[in-house]
Amino acid sequence: MKLTNTLYRCLLACAVLLPLTHLSSQSAEVYPTHWWTGMKWNQLQLLVHREGINKGNPTATISYPGVQLKKTTRTESPNYLVLDLAIGATAKPGTMKIQIQSAGGKFSIDYQLKPKRGGAGKEYANGITSADFVYLLMPDRFANGDTSNDRIASYLDNTCDRTNPSAHHGGDMQGVINQLPYLKDLGVTAIWMCPVTENDMPWKQEPAGAISGYHGYWITNHYQIDQRYGGAEAYKKLTARAHEQGIKIIQDAVYNHVGDEHFLFKDKPFADMFNNWPVYTGSNHREEALFSGYTSAADKKVMLDGWFTPHLPDINLRNPYMANFLIQNSLWCTQEFGIDGWRVDTYKYCDEAFMNRINAALLAEYPTLSIFGEAWANTVAGSAYFTRNNMKVPFKHNLPGTTDFPMQSAMLTALNQDFGWTEGVNKLMMTLAQDVLYEDPRRNCIFLDNHDMDRFMTMIGGDLKKYKMGIGMLMTLRGIPQLYYGTEILMKNDNVQGDGKKRNDFPGGFPGDAVNKFVASGRTPEENEAFQYLRLLAQYRKQSKALTTGNTIDFLPQDGVYAYARQSGKETVLCIINQTRDNKKVLTSRFEDLFRGYSSAADITNGSQLPLTGEWQLPPQTMWILELK
Numbered sequence: 001m002k003l004t005n006t007l008y009r010c011l012l013a014c015a016v017l018l019p020l021t022h023l024s025s026q027s028a029e030v031y032p033t034h035w036w037t038g039m040k041w042n043q044l045q046l047l048v049h050r051e052g053i054n055k056g057n058p059t060a061t062i063s064y065p066g067v068q069l070k071k072t073t074r075t076e077s078p079n080y081l082v083l084d085l086a087i088g089a090t091a092k093p094g095t096m097k098i099q100i101q102s103a104g105g106k107f108s109i110d111y112q113l114k115p116k117r118g119g120a121g122k123e124y125a126n127g128i129t130s131a132d133f134v135y136l137l138m139p140d141r142f143a144n145g146d147t148s149n150d151r152i153a154s155y156l157d158n159t160c161d162r163t164n165p166s167a168h169h170g171g172d173m174q175g176v177i178n179q180l181p182y183l184k185d186l187g188v189t190a191i192w193m194c195p196v197t198e199n200d201m202p203w204k205q206e207p208a209g210a211i212s213g214y215h216g217y218w219i220t221n222h223y224q225i226d227q228r229y230g231g232a233e234a235y236k237k238l239t240a241r242a243h244e245q246g247i248k249i250i251q252d253a254v255y256n257h258v259g260d261e262h263f264l265f266k267d268k269p270f271a272d273m274f275n276n277w278p279v280y281t282g283s284n285h286r287e288e289a290l291f292s293g294y295t296s297a298a299d300k301k302v303m304l305d306g307w308f309t310p311h312l313p314d315i316n317l318r319n320p321y322m323a324n325f326l327i328q329n330s331l332w333c334t335q336e337f338g339i340d341g342w343r344v345d346t347y348k349y350c351d352e353a354f355m356n357r358i359n360a361a362l363l364a365e366y367p368t369l370s371i372f373g374e375a376w377a378n379t380v381a382g383s384a385y386f387t388r389n390n391m392k393v394p395f396k397h398n399l400p401g402t403t404d405f406p407m408q409s410a411m412l413t414a415l416n417q418d419f420g421w422t423e424g425v426n427k428l429m430m431t432l433a434q435d436v437l438y439e440d441p442r443r444n445c446i447f448l449d450n451h452d453m454d455r456f457m458t459m460i461g462g463d464l465k466k467y468k469m470g471i472g473m474l475m476t477l478r479g480i481p482q483l484y485y486g487t488e489i490l491m492k493n494d495n496v497q498g499d500g501k502k503r504n505d506f507p508g509g510f511p512g513d514a515v516n517k518f519v520a521s522g523r524t525p526e527e528n529e530a531f532q533y534l535r536l537l538a539q540y541r542k543q544s545k546a547l548t549t550g551n552t553i554d555f556l557p558q559d560g561v562y563a564y565a566r567q568s569g570k571e572t573v574l575c576i577i578n579q580t581r582d583n584k585k586v587l588t589s590r591f592e593d594l595f596r597g598y599s600s601a602a603d604i605t606n607g608s609q610l611p612l613t614g615e616w617q618l619p620p621q622t623m624w625i626l627e628l629k
């Protein structure tokens with residue numbers, strides 16, 4: 001196994017070097033590493049990286065039918081050259097020779113033009129819609145399917161230590177492949193992994209302590225998949241196997257910053273590819289600065305151009321070369337790996353015009369692709385601002401959907417806060433009422449927890465009743481439900497500080513684990529009850545037009561009880577939440593209009609039937625999910 005892997009990596013390394021044939025001994029890197037014919041993005045900008053390439057007066061020539069070299073641009077760094085190419089409709093797949101003459105000598109690059117992958121919207125770029133159920137996992141922490149990649153000798157960080165929550169733990173994409181049947185059985189239809197792009201970073205000091213790049217958000221090379229996760233080959237294998245099982249793949253993009261070991265930061269082609277400050281300036285994290293209309297220009301600049309931490313250089317997305325680099329990389333990843341959608345990290349910190357440009361380029365190339373951005377906003381207006389919305393604002397974003405933080409907050413409030421005029425389930429109703437601000441709130445990704453917050457089970461004090469109500473809301477409210485890995489088996493992060501503990505290892509995913517919670521026999525009775533409850537709802541939801549694409553009709557909260565229906569055609573599902581610790585009477589006459597044409601209601605979680613007349617008794621802390629018959 002180990003020998004095979006070593007050999008495999010050798011072959012891989014050779015495959016990477018093959019396109020670059022050099023007359024001189026020194027190698028050149030070209031980004032994008034290859035391209036395709038038949039792409040809408042046919043004005044290709046190549047960034048050639050080679051020591052001293054820009055010394056003297058370099059010249060480049062390309063002789064390839066259908067391809068024209070439009071412009072050669074010298075960078076500020078002596079080590080890059082920018083080539084602007086037009087790839088015409090007549091260009092055929094093949095290898096084109098790029099000849100470069102510079103003070104460093106003459107050399108040539110064999111550059112591959114591959115045929116564009118067919119089947120967009122069928123075999124890949126399938127898009128994630130409200131009919132999907134997304135499973136968010138951190139590759140390092142989910143399952144270790146290949147221990148030979150736990151430590152990569154050439155990487156700056158070789159630590160693999162499961163006793164340290166801030167270290168790499170060895171999880172990888174083979175581990176995800178091994179658990180595809182588990183995920184399919186749970187009802188998952190899409191996997192969002194935290195970034196799989198290379199994070200070749202040493203340990204860094206953050207306010208909470210020393211931390212490694214195990215989470216994936218410190219990218220150092222956009223054209224490499226982290227070898228600790230199995231590299232590009234494992235990614236391609238995962239995408240193919242997932243698609244065979246009817247599961248889509250969402251890639252996590254970071255346009256706001258890079259790790260400070262990124263080659264573009266260490267040797268900057270142009271100094272203004274990053275937002276430079278005379279003294280270190282952190283972002284103020286206030287999205288209000290972008291849309292309030294009152295904010296000073298200085299505060300807006302700090303919001304957008306301030307850095308996240310001292311080791312995450314903030315990208316200047318207004319620099320045209322940087323913009324092209326990132327746009328082409330996102331197109332390249334979609335095409336190369338055959339993914340289905342993008343989740344965009346730290347969306348609200350990115351230059352707004354750039355975000356519209358990159359989204360438009362992706363959607364022009366792949367109209368069926370989907371994109372949702374992480375805009376961690378304090379208000380619904382703030383959240384809607386970053387998406388296609390119905391608001392009169394100075395800048396209109398084109399992002400289809402967002403990760404819906406206000407809805408997450410509202411669901412938790414409905415579970416944890418006593419009922420009041422603006423409290424408890426009234427907060428949920430008030431949040432839903434503000435959906436009028438979104439062009440289509442069903443494109444939002446909704447969730448109870450994620451990798452940046454306490455685990456759901458911890459936030460609800462380990463209460464299984466609240467768990468069932470929360471999962472009930474997640475699977476019946478409008479939007480694309482997203483589950484954070486481990487929530488289905490009641491994973492917690494009680495009494496611990498730091499991000500690492502919110503990202504615990506999935507028990508059974510790692511060699512030597514004492515228990516395996518991927519199988520029923522390894523779970524406690526309570527964990528199995530939670531797992532089965534979620535599984536039942538996820539499987540039911542798959543075939544329910546009402547819950548996936550239906551309209552929402554709600555009945556204003558009364559005395560701690562909130563009801564809403566989801567309706568599509570003749571299909572109606574009525575959801576009723578009693579958030580209080582008392583039995584509550586529900587008068588069915590309230591739902592008279594809804595009940596027209598139906599004769600009974602069936603609780604989809606246990607099959608029990610209810611008449612559509614008289615009074616219903618709703619037990620304390622209960623959510624009923626009723627299909628009208």
Ligand SMILES: [Ca+2]
Nearest residue numbers: 146150170172
């Ligand atoms: Ca591993």
Ligand SMILES: [Ca+2]
Nearest residue numbers: 304305314349
């Ligand atoms: Ca920024």
